[in-house]
Amino acid sequence: MTQSCFHCIQPLPADADFSVTVLGEPRTMCCPGCAAVAQAIVDGGMEDYYRFRTDKAVKAGDTDILQKLSVFDDKQLQQEFVVADGDCSEIQLTVEGITCAACGWLIERQLAKTDGIVQVAVNVAARRATVRWTDKTLPLSALLKVFSRIGYQALPFQPDQHEASYQREKKSYLKKLGLAGLMTMQLMMLAFALYFDWFDHVDTATRQFFHWISLLLCTPVVLYSGLGFYQSAWYALKAGRLNMDVPVTVAIFGAFSASAYATITEHGPIYFESMAMFIFLLLISRYLEHQSRHRAAQISANNMKHLPLTANKMIDGDVHSALARQLVAGDEILVRAGETIPADGVVSQGRSEVDESMLTGEFEPQSRQAGDNVFGGSINQSDVLYVTVSRPLKQSLISQIMRLQELAMAERPAIAGLADQLASYFVAAVLVISALTFWYWYDTGASHAFYIAIAVLVGTCPCALGLATPSALTSAVANLNRKGILIKRGDSLEKLTQITTVALDKTGTLTEGQFSLTSIQTTVEQHQALSLAASLEALSEHPIAKAFSNTECHQVSDGRVHIGQGIEGTINDMRFRIGSAAFIGAEIPAAWQSARVFLADESACIAAFWLSDTLRDDASELVIALADKPIHLLSGDAAPAVQEQAEKLGIEHQHAHCTPEDKLALIRQMQSQGQRVLMVGDGINDGPVLAAADVSVTLAAATDLAKSAADVVLLQPKLMHIPHLLTIAKLCRQKIRQNIGWALGYNLLILPLAVSGILTPWMAVLGMSLSSVIVVTNSLTLLKKD
Structure with missing residues (x-):
């Protein structure tokens, strides 16, 4: 029997030796291209594509990145993560490689230039992007390719895969930190030995040997631990922009190259230990930022993590296990006590207490029975519920909330745009001032002119300014989400x-909006007036309509709802109006003037209704x-x-x-x-x-x-959340102002010290890292505000 490629189902060549683990088993592929596409599907958390596909995949052909991503153009696969909205489609993406606010700004600017993209919102703290685009103009694979071209890997957002992506980035930071820390310790030992002459008048040959050892130890720190800074700077420059990593990259390569040249020529100062420490401390501050952003974003993203992967689906009276994301409207599911409700729906049988705190922030369980709505992610606490699914997972309330939250970040405050502009201008100013500083000191004959310029670059790098606004906004929104x-x-x-x-x-x-009928005055039979009123009010969503909902209704033709005024319609070939006194257009008897709702036929007012509300x-x-x-x-x-x-x-x-x-x-x-x-x-x-x-x-x-x-x-229906909202908004503005003030104040203070040569490179390193950590820590205090 001829074997076939697991991906494209075509016959395997005799020499085929390509394998990818899919659905827990190694699968043989016919070529490197199919293997690459299959691996992309696995890495993106889309293995269910193979479980439920009905057609064979297109043969990969080659390993070009666009070909790897083409699998995401499959409409069947897109059903899990793409939401159609008229002519537009919307998707949430996990974006790897985001390190600071400048990354989000760069992605938004570059994608906005692409034909077919309607809106882009990048949440730097959550490392996610929400994109609206026209699928007819731009296939999803081409959209993902745009991210790849500017240096970021983007895949459809899935909570488990997003968390795995975060863990991968965390491990990468820790590896780079470990290497940089280890090498920095060794370099500092050698540097102190030379600076303080611990070896009793080290001869020139030994000193030079130590310099070569320092070069050897510093090289992997510069080439591996600092790699992320160079990549970020390169992609920004390719896009014609300046970000915070540009002066960082110039400083690292400048100092390293000068020290390497001094080692080779045996003439000039050596700063290998300062560069290693610079990278080490910068990585520490970035790692702390990474952790704090994740902590703040977790509060907002926790809703998605509450959703279970599987559901108990009822088929012909039997319970079958099914994927929660495969549920569609009309499916019947069984939710046992203690289980999480896997999708939005309506209770068809049973009565239980449901914990909806993940949506509302209210920890008091809510009673739910037949006819009540329940939401995916809430927890059934006491008894069995049978639920009829009302909408698929991607259209659930949780998903809608998450999409709205991501899009909210697209409309940042004016102060956020000001901070971004300031940071961009500041980077340009830092580069210019650094060059002028070097020229001045070099012209005066100072041998350390280059290192003074390096201290200017490092000490005044506006990383804290770039973090000032997004860190505060993310923490404020997370606090509000926690309150519902x-x-x-x-x-x-x-x-x-x-x-x-x-x-x-x-x-x-x-x-409360829960009206009850307290009194009726009518010129016709009371039950007739109630029936006519209920028939018309059935056309309205206004809370008053519920006061008439338990009355028998007539068929209404040509019904019209006049918002804020009333309703009119034809019943049994006669035109009726119900609503305010002004709307019905008939004379109101004096005794009825205090009523709230009036009913009139074609000739006169025939009923008045008194309602109460608390x-x-x-x-x-x-x-x-x-x-x-x-x-x-x-x-x-x-x-x-x-x-x-x-x-x-x-x-x-x-x-x-x-x-x-x-x-x-x-x-x-x-x-x-x-x-x-x-x-x-x-x-x-x-x-x-x-x-x-x-x-x-x-x-x-x-x-x-x-x-x-x-x-x-x-x-949740708590009006006292409005004062809390106002309080957090004011505190957020205060934190942003404090952060910007601190960042600008620090840079203005450190600049003259660096330009004058008082600030050495290692001092600049400590100051810059401490500045960023202070800004992030200040913003995180918003999370603790009750």
Whole structure:
């Protein structure tokens, strides 16, 4: 029987000797190309491609990188990690090789130049990128090739593979650190022996021998431990940019080359130990940054790690093990007590307590029974649940949150752009000042002119300036995620610090939004009025509609929802309207004026409904916490109901009978007076005003339109998270300013010392590393703020 290639299914040549371990077993390949593609699939965590494929793969042919990546153009494979959004596709990528903010800036700028790419958001702390692109213009393999061309390896994000990538980078850092540390110790011993003449007047031959030994020990540190700095600098220069690693690379190669030349010619100062220590300390600071970014990013990324790999799928009454990411809408799954719910769905049978803290930050278990929604990643705590899957894993609430969080980082605050610009200009200035310093000291005949220039390059390298903003932003967003506060726009944190006025919707925001019918007055049979009202309200998502949901309904034709006003439709060939007094357009009897909702037929008002709603437990606390700002209560309800709630809460500014247009006009009027408005709302009628406000906040239980328009989503209905949001925004701004101030202050302080020759290269090394560590440590204090 003729054997075939495991990848392309074509017959194996007689001399085929290529093998890749796939699905736990060694598989024979026909050529190096197929082996390379198969290895790429395994490394990318996509082995299920081979388990579920229906067609043979395209033969690889050669080992060109684009050919290796072409497997990701397979539509069946893309179903696991690509989300279609109209004509665009969206993907999250794990990006290896990111070391600092300049890397994210470089990737965003270079990808933005590529035809077909709509939006790029790079989260430096999480080492992830979210890309929106048009698949018809740019295949996924070509997109990944762009990353490769500028020096980064990008693969579809998967939590386990992303963590493995982090561990690989961590091991690489530790190997380089170990080598640099070991060699630095040996070099320092030789250097001290020579500097302090420990060997009692070492003769010239012995001294030269020590120099050669130092050259031998320093070479692997420069060529291996420092490799990452040179690669980063090279890719930046290829892209026509300057990053922090450019002066670092110039300093390392400059000092090493000069010391090597002095060793060979037996004339001139030797600084091998300083260069090794420079690389060692720089690696330590980068490693600490790497660890701290991972720590902060873990809080935001933990949601994905909660998802199980497998699920108990019900097929013809039997339980079968299946991959969680292969579940589709309509699948029935069994979730036992203690297991994690593998996908979003609706409980079809059973009742249990579910821990949703990974989404909301609220550790109190929630009771879930038949008809209730449950979310992937939450934990079933007590009894068995049968769940009907409502959407696949990549469209689950967790996945949506993660995508929104990544895209939020695309819109960074203005201060972030300022810091990036400053860092770029500072690098150019450092290179120029270093060159001028060398020229000055060389012209004066100083023998150590070159090393003074090296000290300028090292001491003033703006690494801390580049870390100032992203480290603070990442820590702030991680803190908010832990509280169940989702930031959809990266610039929201900065805008929150500028808020001067707060506008609050009433129904469903300050109140529970759970209406109950307390009284009815009608000119027809009561059950008839209720039935007509329920039929019309069934067309609406407004919380008031739920007050009529338990009543028998009629068929409604030509139904129309007028947002913020009411509903109209035809029932049994007669036109009816339900809503506010102004909307129904009929005369209201005097005794009915205090009602909240009115029902009218084609000739007159035929019913009035009185409804009750209760304030949220923390509504009063919110108003007290925001007492330093003017608060406006906006509502479409009648004036008596609005006034009653406003008096209970102590809100001075109240606006009743507000249509969506009225609310929008009020917000714009405030903005025209120079006020910066924070709007909190949750309904369909709040969509326009949420979009128009400087910053808008909504609740997770809000309508889809409100959540789409809002800048911030509270994943649990706790209004007191709004003051926490404002506090963290202010603290984040403070930390960014402190970081930038420290970074600039340090550089301005160290520059004259370096230029004057007082600062030696090893002193510059210590100062630069300490500066970066201080900035990152300062930002991490945001994680501890409750």
